[in-house]
Amino acid sequence: MRSARKAIVVAAVAALAAIAGIAGAADHRGLDIYWIDVEGGAATLIVTPAGESVLVDAGWPLPRDADRIATVATQEAGIRRIDHLVTTHWHIDHVGGVPGLAARLPVGHFHDHGFPSGTAPDVDPTLKAAYLQTTHGRSTVLHPGDEIALTRAPGTPEISLRVLAADGLVAGEAVGAPQTRPCAAQPAHPPINDDTSDNFRSLGFRLSYGAFDFLDLGDLTWNVEHKLACPKNLVGVVDVYQVTHHGADNSNNPALLAAAAPTVAVIDNGARKGGTAAVYRWLRNTPSVKDVFQLHRNVQTPAADNAPPEQVANDDEACRGEWIRLGVDRDAKRYTVEVHGKGTKRTYAVK
Numbered sequence: 229m230r231s232a233r234k235a236i237v238v239a240a241v242a243a244l245a246a247i248a249g250i251a252g253a254a255d256h257r258g259l260d261i262y263w264i265d266v267e268g269g270a271a272t273l274i275v276t277p278a279g280e281s282v283l284v285d286a287g288w289p290l291p292r293d294a295d296r297i298a299t300v301a302t303q304e305a306g307i308r309r310i311d312h313l314v315t316t317h318w319h320i321d322h323v324g325g326v327p328g329l330a331a332r333l334p335v336g337h338f339h340d341h342g343f344p345s346g347t348a349p350d351v352d353p354t355l356k357a358a359y360l361q362t363t364h365g366r367s368t369v370l371h372p373g374d375e376i377a378l379t380r381a382p383g384t385p386e387i388s389l390r391v392l393a394a395d396g397l398v399a400g401e402a403v404g405a406p407q408t409r410p411c412a413a414q415p416a417h418p419p420i421n422d423d424t425s426d427n428f429r430s431l432g433f434r435l436s437y438g439a440f441d442f443l444d445l446g447d448l449t450w451n452v453e454h455k456l457a458c459p460k461n462l463v464g465v466v467d468v469y470q471v472t473h474h475g476a477d478n479s480n481n482p483a484l485l486a487a488a489a490p491t492v493a494v495i496d497n498g499a500r501k502g503g504t505a506a507v508y509r510w511l512r513n514t515p516s517v518k519d520v521f522q523l524h525r526n527v528q529t530p531a532a533d534n535a536p537p538e539q540v541a542n543d544d545e546a547c548r549g550e551w552i553r554l555g556v557d558r559d560a561k562r563y564t565v566e567v568h569g570k571g572t573k574r575t576y577a578v579k
């Protein structure tokens with residue numbers, strides 16, 4: 229009798245401890261960002277302290293990419309749905325994976341920059357039809373200054389996701405404003421020819437969690453980037469920069485790099501796409517940048533133009549699709565970048 233009662237008490241205490249353990253883990257959740265390897269496409273998964281998820285782009289229309297995203301989401305991030313799916317623009321390496329991903333995980337809301345009026349040579353009608361079928365035509369078109377409302381978990385710093393650029397415009401510009409804007413303050417990086425692709429229309433945003441700031445501008449190109457930096461810095465100083473356009477050198481205007489002044493840069497490149505030597509050097513020449521991380525080694529450039537191997541998630545073209553994770557502490561004072569598969573972990577102070 230006595231031992232039976234003791235056993236019940238022990239079991240009850242164990243159960244309470246288990247409940248407390250689960251609650252404790254949730255209570256200490258910070259902000260997580262995963263760069264999922266979609267081999268030269270984009271798929272950035274954000275999970276907030278409240279457990280809300282934002283997926284920014286969904287990779288190529290390949291089962292490989294939807295599978296990789298769903299695997300990281302469910303097995304690493306521990307989520308069962310995507311609350312917000314942001315498509316930065318209509319190119320195949322960003323929107324292509326949306327139907328496949330939506331077939332694997334429920335999606336709450338879709339967000340994009342809107343389809344350009346008329347026909348655009350690089351907006352594939354097949355991809356557009358597949359997107360509209362997936363969203364049932366219900367997506368929110370975001371404009372500069374708009375926010376995606378995120379829930380603030382009790383006892384945590386404020387969290388916000390604010391759109392900085394969309395449809396070729398930055399805050400304060402009217403529809404139809406040109407891609408370039410003269411800027412006497414910063415003539416060092418002159419405009420290039422207007423971008424006629426959908427890249428310049430990319431939706432770009434800043435995610436803020438307390439003092440921590442993350443910048444993701446999709447595949448935004450040189451001239452619109454310059455409008456974000458000059459004459460006024462519309463981005464503000466950030467901690468972490470997703471290197472724009474996979475590290476292509478018609479993006480990542482050094483004027484913008486200087487304005488945003490990130491501490492950490494993450495390139496979502498492929499083995500033979502992006503991660504250019506020019507952009508790697510611009511990043512290294514940006515005084516604020518402490519470390520550059522890459523999803524892939526650029527197999528076409530020498531070691532000196534790639535990040536050190538421990539900061540590169542995938543060394544070879546035939547790869548397992550290793551990801552990079554960033555965890556911001558719950559109090560938003562520090563964050564840690566982890567290169568999965570390499571065991572690399574680096575911690576930085578939030579600015």
Ligand SMILES: [Zn+2]
Pocket residue numbers: 268269270319321322447473474
């Ligand atoms: Zn792209």
